[in-house]
Amino acid sequence: MMTNQQRVLEILVEAVDTLTEDFDLIEFLHRLSIRCVELLGIDAVGLMIVDQHDELQLIAASDEKTHLLELFALQHAQGPCVRCYHSGQAQLNISLTSSAATVGFGPFAARARKAGFTVTHALPMKLRNQTIGAVNLFGTRMRRLNDSDIQIGQALADVATIAILQQRTIEQIHTEKAQLQGALSSRVVIEQAKGILAERQSLSLDETFDVMRAYARPRHLRLTELAKQIIDNTFDGDIAPAESPDQP
Structure with missing residues (x-):
């Protein structure tokens, strides 16, 4: 027993x-x-x-x-x-x-x-x-x-x-992995949008990222959402680089 x-x-x-x-x-x-x-x-x-x-x-x-x-x-x-x-x-x-x-x-x-x-x-x-x-x-x-x-x-x-x-x-x-994967996916979308916008605006990729951030921040818009709009061609705003102070 x-x-x-x-x-x-x-x-x-x-x-x-x-x-x-x-x-x-x-x-x-x-x-x-x-x-x-x-x-x-x-x-x-x-x-x-x-x-x-x-x-x-x-x-x-x-x-x-x-x-x-x-x-x-x-x-x-x-x-x-x-x-x-x-x-x-x-x-x-x-x-x-x-x-x-x-x-x-x-x-x-x-x-x-x-x-x-x-x-x-x-x-x-x-x-x-x-x-x-x-x-x-x-x-x-x-x-x-x-x-x-x-x-x-x-x-x-x-x-x-x-x-x-x-x-x-x-x-x-698992949560951290999902968050990391989400961040990586977001980065891919942003890079695609930078390429599209750089070509449209004749800007460098660095300049493009700066103008995207400058547009998104005051509007409380996530960069990923802005990038998706640019890729989907649904963005109807005006993104342009700020003029330099010494420009005429």
């Missing part, structure tokens, strides 16, 4: 093996939440991460009941998961039936009890000093997490953190 330690190792290897460029982040995090339930003896899991505006958002939950509970936490900005994210510290073994333990998030605790949960924990999703979210764990019976459980839970939270940061890096690279 496979030991718990062997199962943990198997799940971590499974997680790492899926961290490829084309992996499905949402499916990956949902599967990881199911693995938390399996390994930690808890009943439900929710994962929250911050978006580009530094606002917490729910990204995965092990079931619909937990999904709704986590949305409640976000709407009211309360609960161990929210507190864990802001503090960067784990929130462990919180009895949802204790008014002392749930000070500051009574409505969330009441909602969680109504959903059938009696205990909750939250683990930070962080890499070095960067916290990007938190993992919320729920149980229907009062069972404390021991040191081994906490280490396993944090390891899974760390894997989720790495997956999310990797996905963001990939998306950023």
Whole structure:
């Protein structure tokens, strides 16, 4: 029979093996939440991460009941998961039936009890000093997490953190590549327009670029748009070099 330690190792290897460029982040995090339930003896899991505006958002939950509970936490900005994210510290073994333990998030605790949960924990999703979210764990019976459980839970939270940061890096690279390609394409269009305008106005290419810039800037017109109009022969303005002061 496979030991718990062997199962943990198997799940971590499974997680790492899926961290490829084309992996499905949402499916990956949902599967990881199911693995938390399996390994930690808890009943439900929710994962929250911050978006580009530094606002917490729910990204995965092990079931619909937990999904709704986590949305409640976000709407009211309360609960161990929210507190864990802001503090960067784990929130462990919180009895949802204790008014002392749930000070500051009574409505969330009441909602969680109504959903059938009696205990909750939250683990930070962080890499070095960067916290990007938190993992919320729920149980229907009062069972404390021991040191081994906490280490396993944090390891899974760390894997989720790495997956999310990797996905963001990939998306950023793709965005930067798209921006670079757009800049290169724009430059080609501008060079074509310079050639056309230089021939029409009997100007050098440098002079042509200067007059294009001089025309576009005060009109808040992008050079690429002006160049497309010149190429398409839809430009109906007047581009001409400024007269030299010593001209008669």
